Amino acid sequence: MSSLSELQARFAAALRDDTAAAGFGDAILAAGIDAADRLAVYRNNWQVNATQALALTFPAIERLTGRAFFAPFVREFLGAHPSRSGDLRALGGPFPDFVARRFSGTPHEYLGDVAALEWAWQEALVAHDAAPLAADRIAAVPAGEVPALRFSAHPGTRLVSSPWPVFTIWRHNRFAEDDGALIQLDRGAEQVLIHRSGPGTMARLCEPADYRFLAALYAGRSLAEAYDRASATASTFDVGLALRQAVTDGVFCALEPDGTD
Amino acid sequence: MAAAALAGIGLRAGHVEELLERKPPIGWLEVHSENYFVAGGALHAQLERVRADYPLSLHGVGLSLGGSDPLDAAHVASLATLVQRCEPLFVSEHLAWGSHDGGHFNDLLPLPYTAEALAHMVNRVDALQESLGRTVLIENISSYLQFNCSSIPEWEFLAELAGRTGCGLLLDVNNVYVNAQNHGFDPLRFIEALPADAIREIHLAGHSTQHVAGQDLLVDTHDAPVCKAVWELFAATTRRFGARHTLVEWDASLPALDVLLGEADRARAIQATHHVVAV
Numbered sequence: 001m002s003s004l005s006e007l008q009a010r011f012a013a014a015l016r017d018d019t020a021a022a023g024f025g026d027a028i029l030a031a032g033i034d035a036a037d038r039l040a041v042y043r044n045n046w047q048v049n050a051t052q053a054l055a056l057t058f059p060a061i062e063r064l065t066g067r068a069f070f071a072p073f074v075r076e077f078l079g080a081h082p083s084r085s086g087d088l089r090a091l092g093g094p095f096p097d098f099v100a101r102r103f104s105g106t107p108h109e110y111l112g113d114v115a116a117l118e119w120a121w122q123e124a125l126v127a128h129d130a131a132p133l134a135a136d137r138i139a140a141v142p143a144g145e146v147p148a149l150r151f152s153a154h155p156g157t158r159l160v161s162s163p164w165p166v167f168t169i170w171r172h173n174r175f176a177e178d179d180g181a182l183i184q185l186d187r188g189a190e191q192v193l194i195h196r197s198g199p200g201t202m203a204r205l206c207e208p209a210d211y212r213f214l215a216a217l218y219a220g221r222s223l224a225e226a227y228d229r230a231s232a233t234a235s236t237f238d239v240g241l242a243l244r245q246a247v248t249d250g251v252f253c254a255l256e257p258d259g260t261d
Numbered sequence: 262m263a264a265a266a267l268a269g270i271g272l273r274a275g276h277v278e279e280l281l282e283r284k285p286p287i288g289w290l291e292v293h294s295e296n297y298f299v300a301g302g303a304l305h306a307q308l309e310r311v312r313a314d315y316p317l318s319l320h321g322v323g324l325s326l327g328g329s330d331p332l333d334a335a336h337v338a339s340l341a342t343l344v345q346r347c348e349p350l351f352v353s354e355h356l357a358w359g360s361h362d363g364g365h366f367n368d369l370l371p372l373p374y375t376a377e378a379l380a381h382m383v384n385r386v387d388a389l390q391e392s393l394g395r396t397v398l399i400e401n402i403s404s405y406l407q408f409n410c411s412s413i414p415e416w417e418f419l420a421e422l423a424g425r426t427g428c429g430l431l432l433d434v435n436n437v438y439v440n441a442q443n444h445g446f447d448p449l450r451f452i453e454a455l456p457a458d459a460i461r462e463i464h465l466a467g468h469s470t471q472h473v474a475g476q477d478l479l480v481d482t483h484d485a486p487v488c489k490a491v492w493e494l495f496a497a498t499t500r501r502f503g504a505r506h507t508l509v510e511w512d513a514s515l516p517a518l519d520v521l522l523g524e525a526d527r528a529r530a531i532q533a534t535h536h537v538v539a540v
Binding site: 002003004005007008009011012015016026027028029031032033034035037038039041042045046049050053082083084085086087088089091124125126127128129130155156196199200201 | 295298299300301302303304305306322323324325328329333336339358359360361362363364365366367368370372373375377378381405406407408409410411444445471473474476478480
């Protein structure tokens, strides 16, 4: 190991672990301020940068748990999931599961699903651009082939389902809508569609049958299979309406067979 | 180039929409490269609109150029893609490291200034310039400690790096001041030692003072106006190197856009006063 690599290994260990910091003092020029105090500036920078990055991606979690909880919680998270990228945006990937595990079995169990919704929103924001499927592509498919159609989801499409009212919780806490309103956790499950509209990103609540329909298509099932699942959920399910709405929302970017061959 | 075109600001998310709406007369803009390492979406579209009206520069903060892990090929590839798309005025990174053994601190950590570290940085800058097919600028960082093993003054290290790789230097005048205060050297000595030809860009920013064990330690927080002493050092820098592309950075506690534009105006005024054309 080169001396540069060794020095960096010791520096890294000293930042992660207070007890290793004491052993790193001999590498640092003594000049009035203790090595431990100098290292503390860097440790603070690292933790504050990570906390700010996660607060930007998970503003509802920060607001719901409170800043006093959030900062030490992020330090705990960093211990379990050190950043693996020079792009801080990647840090949030394992955060929803970490939140879910931390609050599992507590009255705040819903926080895991709120975090999952925030991460899904973040993924949709930066997903590849793609031309949405045009409505006339479906209209051009011969009637007999329509039930067998399968759709490719737009890269910016995400579906999130939760037994808690996650969309309501997220909207209130991310966009501070109806600030001060109390949300009853027992108001029930919510299903959310996140979709791209041009370069912009949108989110909306789905009815259970509508969600089941979209989830089946998202998973690659045929239109007929998706219809069967949705109508088992609600006998009044209108497949034409649901499909038109999904196409308008840019949920899909391709279909198969695409009728061009 | 007219001095008016040389003052710019670091563009942060909180100012983008207002800037696009108002289109203030500012010479150029700089963004953090990693903020645009995204596959698609509104950020790309926004950057295209910015680029349509202003020269744009890409400033990297996460490559860990001085790290001893292999250079992150995926990070370099993302940067290369962005460079291709943006045709930036400058591409810059830091004389720093930020990761070891795959774990990132997402911070600018100081290198020991040794012959070994210099040889390593030369290899890394060569590799980066080769990958991007262009010259990059390397910026001096603020530091809060010095290593016992360092044997080369920071300014000599930078000058050597530029000499051996042909890279440009991004001289952060605030970082020179912060280090001069933290480590006890004359900031003018730092400025004087740098090769004038290599200086392509200058950064200005605010710092904060932390009181540690009864002593002041300056920390490069980018959360305040440029201080008087740094403006004076900037004037001296302008007298030494002439007027160069100069950028005011502000990252935390982001003020109103006009405050930042005001700081850039002040930089422009100093350039106009202190720039002496060599004869």
